[in-house]
Amino acid sequence: MPAATFLDTSELVLNMGPQHPSTHGVLRVVLKLDGEKVTGCECVIGYLHRGVEKIAENRTYVQFAPYVDRMDYVAAVSNGLGYCLAVEKLQGVEAPPRAQAVRVILTELNRISSHLLWLGTHALDIGAITPVFYCFREREEALKIFEKYCGARLTTHAFRIGGLQYETYDTLEKDCLAFCEMFPKKVDEYEELLTGNRIWIGRTRGVGILNAEDCKEFGVTGPLLRAAGVEWDLRKQQPYSGYEKYQFEIPTGANGDTFDRYVVRIQEMRQSTRIIRQAVESLPTGPIMAKVPKVLKPPVGECYVSIEAPKGELGYFIVSDNSTQPYRVRVRPPSFVNLQALDRMCRGSLVADVVAIIGTIDIVLGEVDR
């Protein structure tokens, strides 16, 4: 090999983020490029780190509950549910049936609103600028129900350890059924814009493939895993909060590419609508709070509880030393774990695909960094 000549080429290192229109927050991705081709990428995270897990050690169990809403702020209800279930397991209480049903309704509404935000921004990343407004229009309806129920729209803090703080408002059933009536038609609208669109298919089919083996290797869960053909949904496999009572299917894909993940999430929204309808129609009466002591001091021990959050398996590992404050709280956030697969999915693709892949992983940086 001769010494360096002027024909020598070198790789272009492109720094995407933390301020970039489509890294969904303050994610920084360092890309190694050969022309437009990505030869490797590295995620730099931590720009939104708030030390949530450490904060937990200095708060009582009840005081910490609002903090979990600030992790995946797009799906705050799911975060709250996971935390409440974990503490309830430690304490050995169970929410009464009515509280469980309301929890399911709100969590599924939240899944829909989270997926709508994903769909809108994902389409925006790929260049379709219109769907995002349609998605936000319907998301607004879901948020209105949250607002009527607990006064907050985003960081809802809707549940309490042992049940619910609030009894449902008078027209919750009516509002939810109206939403279930309206929403599937709107999903048809999104599909009309995107599913059959040749450009959309071209941009998503075969992009960012992550097969079942890779998913298991990385611990990737949620729609990414299901799109790879693995029928794994904690709502079915380890039912919690009374999910075993409802009829619904687990949509799966075959190829594990971006298009499959899109289809899986669209189908999930339809299934969530089904669950909400069933839960509303069979909403039991009764108390909304279990008997929980005023001062929570769970017995010494530890527990891990995981739920199927919109983005994947959301787990809470809590260690109790029989004091009012948890000894240690560890969160298994789906976004953080799923984000690890970015490099595997990006290699060999083009710059434009990186944006599509970040979108398809569906990360929320609040949850990645905590």
Add this chain to the structure above:
Amino acid sequence: MNAVLDFPYLKPVLITLVIILVFPLVVGYIVLAERKVLADYQVRLGPMRVGPYGFLQPLADAVKLLIKEDIIPTASDRWIFWLAPVLSTVTGLTAFAVLPLSEWIYIADVNIGLLFILALSSVGILGLILGGWASNSHYSLLGALRSAAQMVSYEVAMGFALVSGLMVAGTLSMQGMVAAQQRLQIWFAFSNYGLMMIPFAVYAISAVAETNRAPFDLPEAESELVAGFHTEYSGFRWSLYMLAEYANMFVVSSIAVTLFLGGWLRPFPSVAWLAWLNFVVPAALFFLIGAGCAVGVKRYSDHRVFGGIMIVLTGAMFAAGASFLLPPVNARIIGLFWFLLKVAVILYCYIWYRGTFPRFRYDQLMRIGWRYMIPIAMGALIVNGFVMLWGQGGERVQ
């Protein structure tokens, strides 16, 4: 006085001045229209604050852009950074010189009109490449590389599509093309038994790519490259790029109108009994807009300034509509009306694409260009050539 009026360059100079002074304002309003139309697709209202219904938004934008701090990155190549947007704007606006806006409103009717425009658009690419290069930023560089590859590729397809049109027209002069359509009594998009639709379609698609508009807006793909080649540009320099982009849109739409859609001729130019279109269409259009403005008068009736603006607008629209009903006035301006109406329809399509389609990826864009557009355009050229050879449609180039 007569000496001044007889000055042969009087009309061209006047029209040039008008275009240079008025076109930036027109661009502002095209942008406003784009924002309003997109807003309509996207279930929102668009600009509503500055002026009634946001009608004065372009002025506010212009003032904002003009008084912004002029930033030139330290690491950039200062002179090229300065030159690049100027180059884009100059080429974009110079192309107006040969556009036949109507029978008598044009700056120059040269016998290489179309070639001149193509040459200018090729030079215009330099503005993007140099701007991306001089910025000394990775995003700009990638954007510039993309734009260079894209525009060069699509210029080929566009060229072949235009050659089909030239064969039928038998001239490169822009006025000559309109005259040929008048003589042959057909819009060239429909001639040769409709076969000319193929090059027209190829041209329409390539033109979108040529002007870097969605779904071919890769050079400035905001979700990937932040803003592509003009990432580092701000304020007035950035607005020059925008001016150039919209000027280019106007120019390529004008070429489509002139070569394929009858230029300043009315629909069915040869059918004499349809001459009433010349009166009814513009009058109806302006009266309709006037009626819309009248609604605005009511809405803003409690606001002195905005209400006044709406009253003036309503009056102006009805006056414009009425003026088209006067035969002597109509004869002077109807050509311009048809030309601008057709261009407006094409520009509307541009906005429509932008609101509907996702963006292509770089390799897909290239594949479409080289594997589909260019062969189709070449095939259409050959087919159209044979059809003309057998004596139907078009006129033989002597």
